[in-house]
Amino acid sequence: MNEKIIKQYQEDENIMIHLFAQWCVNHDINAATLYKNAYSHQHDNGILLNIIEETEKDSLQVDTETVIHVLQLFGNEDLAFEVSKAALNF
Template sequence: MKFENIDERVIQKYQEDETLMIRLFVQWCNNHKLDAQTLYKTAYPHQQQNERLKEIVEADASVDELFIDNETMLDVLQLFGNEDLAFVVADEIARLSTRKN
């Protein structure tokens, strides 16, 4: 019985961490005036809409209190195995730096 509780806790902790990763991604997009759902769809064109992403975008649409730097965003995405999304974000970072110059 205790083993099930450990499994449940591990799953709950992963889901909490995943939610934090999504919040950071949404905030990074907000910082750069990018549409998080569009970038996600670019990275994962064959997936259905990510409901957790949609919920967080709607809840955090006007939050700009935290600046997420580019390197941190890429590290977080890669930590969670979101290499496709990290690739799209890296492309956006390159595009944004080109636009600034």
């Protein structure tokens, strides 16, 4: 049971990363830089970097409110704040 819960959380977290990366690519924002702004004390996020490479612009439309909400659901308040700041520029 615990393995199933962990696997589901990891899959959900992967979806969150995809949504964030897609939002950034769609708005011509460097997702790695935005992530680094939020979490300057962390090393590069390898999963995020891989997903960024695979993401094609406008392959999925993700609105700002959705990406902020999903980030907050996973406790990524700092990254959600950076997304909010970036969204003010468009």
